[in-house]
Amino acid sequence: MTEMSGEKDKIREQLSAYLDGELSDEEARCVEAALKSDSELQAELDELRRVREMVGSLSSSQAPEGFVERVMARAERERLMAGDDSQSHRGGPLRWARLLATAAVLLVAAGAGLVLI
Amino acid sequence: MTDGASNIVTGRQGDVSSSARAIAFEDASLVQRCRDGDLRGFEALVAKYQHRLYNALYRMTGRSDDAEELAQDAFLKALEKLDSFAGRSSFYTWLYRIAVNLTISRRRREGRIRFQPLTVGDDDFDRSQAAELSARKRQNGNPGPAAMAESAEAAGRLTDALERLDDEYRIVVVLRDIEGMDYAQIAEVLELPAGTVKSRLHRGRCMLREMLSDLA
Numbered sequence: 001m002t003e004m005s006g007e008k009d010k011i012r013e014q015l016s017a018y019l020d021g022e023l024s025d026e027e028a029r030c031v032e033a034a035l036k037s038d039s040e041l042q043a044e045l046d047e048l049r050r051v052r053e054m055v056g057s058l059s060s061s062q063a064p065e066g067f068v069e070r071v072m073a074r075a076e077r078e079r080l081m082a083g084d085d086s087q088s089h090r091g092g093p094l095r096w097a098r099l100l101a102t103a104a105v106l107l108v109a110a111g112a113g114l115v116l117i
Numbered sequence: 118m119t120d121g122a123s124n125i126v127t128g129r130q131g132d133v134s135s136s137a138r139a140i141a142f143e144d145a146s147l148v149q150r151c152r153d154g155d156l157r158g159f160e161a162l163v164a165k166y167q168h169r170l171y172n173a174l175y176r177m178t179g180r181s182d183d184a185e186e187l188a189q190d191a192f193l194k195a196l197e198k199l200d201s202f203a204g205r206s207s208f209y210t211w212l213y214r215i216a217v218n219l220t221i222s223r224r225r226r227e228g229r230i231r232f233q234p235l236t237v238g239d240d241d242f243d244r245s246q247a248a249e250l251s252a253r254k255r256q257n258g259n260p261g262p263a264a265m266a267e268s269a270e271a272a273g274r275l276t277d278a279l280e281r282l283d284d285e286y287r288i289v290v291v292l293r294d295i296e297g298m299d300y301a302q303i304a305e306v307l308e309l310p311a312g313t314v315k316s317r318l319h320r321g322r323c324m325l326r327e328m329l330s331d332l333a
Contacts, residue, residue, distance in 0.1 A: 016319035064185055
């Protein structure tokens with residue numbers, strides 16, 4: 001009796017995976033054989049199927065409006081704060097802007113130096 | 118998640134497999150643009166996966182503000198770590214792994230996580246929790262399961278039941294039954310053995326059944 005109950009528990013543990021088609025052919029055959037002769041297991045399978053359907057039927061929530069813009073703003077900010085090291089190796093648009101700004105500052109500084117001399 | 122989307126994830130059908138390949142190719146191309154310093158590639162990935170990731174995180178956390186913050190953090194972490202993305206898994210699987218890890222870390226930090234040992238046997242099933250929930254259900258009174266899925270109130274109760282699951286069970290249920298991932302993908306995202314995924318999912322569904330099916 002205990003042995004039979006242990007076997008039934010093993011089958012019971014496989015029910016979700018059976019439902020999801022995640023058992024090997026041999027395992028699936030064992031579950032199917034047990035289901036045929038055990039209405040209690042069949043009822044459990046049906047209940048698990050309903051649970052799965054109910055969870056799957058929950059409506060999808062959409063990301064709030066402006067989500068992409070907020071992520072991109074954070075990405076830009078974090079890149080600037082990090083000194084944009086990774087970007088600077090790759091010639092991205094921010095790098096060129098920074099190079100131009102640096103060149104302008106150097107030119108002004110050089111010009112000021114000449115005037116002082 | 119729709120069946121179609123689910124099939125794209127699992128690649129069960131021939132035409133769906135080619136769709137999955139097309140998606141993987143498109144993602145790889147966007148990832149490469151990011152690596153080349155083109156933030157528009159990253160923006161396209163955010164736009165593409167924002168709703169899916171947000172929805173999964175919303176179901177995992179039960180809070181819209183947490184879901185948005187975690188989704189933002191996950192995308193930014195992905196951008197930061199893009200060089201370590203080897204492309205062995207798909208981009209979205211990798212992104213989900215980052216998001217789930219952030220979620221677990223955060224909830225653990227906030228003391229909102231209740232993890233059980235990885236190998237949970239029948240005896241470890243939280244019977245006191247199930248009994249408490251059953252008692253609460255009897256107090257509330259319930260419609261049948263089929264009617265439940267059709268009403269807003271039912272969706273609320275189901276959401277509530279999901280939230281009451283321990284994180285280790287809820288996350289697996291969300292990834293399987295809402296995201297439509299197969300066991301191998303879930304194992305990859307959570308970095309767990311497939312057998313653990315299988316037992317957690319079964320246990321999670323059994324707990325939901327306990328919470329929702331005793332409908333006198």
